[in-house]
Amino acid sequence: MRVLVLGKSGMLGRDVMDTFLEREFNVLGIDRKELDLEYPSRIPRVLKNADPDIVINCAAYTNVDLAEKEREKAMRINRDSPGVLAETCNAFGIPLIHVSTDYVFDGRSSRPYKENDPVCPVNYYGLTKKEGEDAIRSNLEKHIIVRTSWLYGRHGKNFVKTILRLAAERSEIRVVADQFGSPTWAVELARALLKVVETIWRTENKAPWGTYHFAGLGETSWYKFAEEIVKRAKKYQDLTVRRVVPISTDQYPTPATRPGRSTLDSTKISETFGVTLTPWEESLSLMIKEYYDENL
Ligand SMILES: NC(=O)c1ccc[n+]([C@@H]2O[C@H](COP(=O)([O-])OP(=O)(O)OC[C@H]3O[C@@H](n4cnc5c(N)ncnc54)[C@H](OP(=O)(O)O)[C@@H]3O)[C@@H](O)[C@H]2O)c1
Helix, strand or coil: CEEEEECCCCHHHHHHHHHHHHCCCEEEEECCCCCCCCCHHHHHHHHHHHCCCEEEECCCCCCCCHHHCCHHHHHHHHHHHHHHHHHHHHHHCCCEEEEEEHHHCCCCCCCCECCCCCCCCCCHHHHHHHHHHHHHHHHCCCEEEEEECCEECCCCCCHHHHHHHHHHHCCEEEEECCCEECCEEHHHHHHHHHHHHHHHHHCCCCCCCEEEECCCECCEEHHHHHHHHHHHHCCCCCCCCCEEEEECHHHCCCCCCCCCECCECCHHHHHHHCCCCCEHHHHHHHHHHHHHHCCC
């Protein structure tokens, strides 16, 4: 089975490449140099040349704050390209796995979001991702959309790596304590995508198509998340940080509004594809151990 990964150089894309290569899949990764998703019309030719059995789209416009300004660009990459990708996969008779976000929700729910809960993005990035999901659903039956949240990992810029850096430089770190969600280790999302692809392969393209959530088990705030990062890092390194201080969203204004509580319920992907769900604290411990063991 030949798997084409778009966004092979991103935080998730790199873990997806490694995970599939370890399982000895025939994986072809491409990045912006080979296919710039600002130009959706280039997609069919690239897919024809790559000739995959399945496509995994890890590429996206991911700068939540800048998306408020670069609206057209974000929409081309996050809506138009997934739409053309789905149309092309449909023409070639192959499935598409696409990664989406908790930011399609408004964050006002009192319980974790399920897949069929109404979406209502509160920022432009969330809107572009919602539109991308819709474009896929209306162009391709054989799709799996996996919404995830608060992604971190060894590659790229992310919250865990930022806190580790700040904890070594500053005595005090101020972190927002009134936004809640589920931290997700990119390695575990990559493993979940592997399970999905294996099922699609085994069932000869008769998988339960549709939308799924995948995130670390449990819920936390950015503040509590930062505290847990620092607590674990102290086992490996002397840190300069003395205090992690909770602040409110009002004290940390950003161009894009964030949902207040965007925790995802991942039961459906676990029951459908046998994907293992791990408490977010356990995954964080593993990632931080890897970070120090491998001198990342
Ligand atoms: N990070 C999170 O907390 C989070 C949370 C929920 C959902 N997600 C979703 O998870 C997926 C993976 O995100 P990530 O965190 O791995 O993001 P990332 O590290 O920013 O990676 C995004 C990838 O998309 C590529 N890309 C951006 N613009 C492109 C363009 N015009 N043409 C081709 N490729 C382009 C980037 O290429 P370059 O390296 O060339 O820029 C990069 O490889 C995305 O769908 C995102 O929406 C992320």
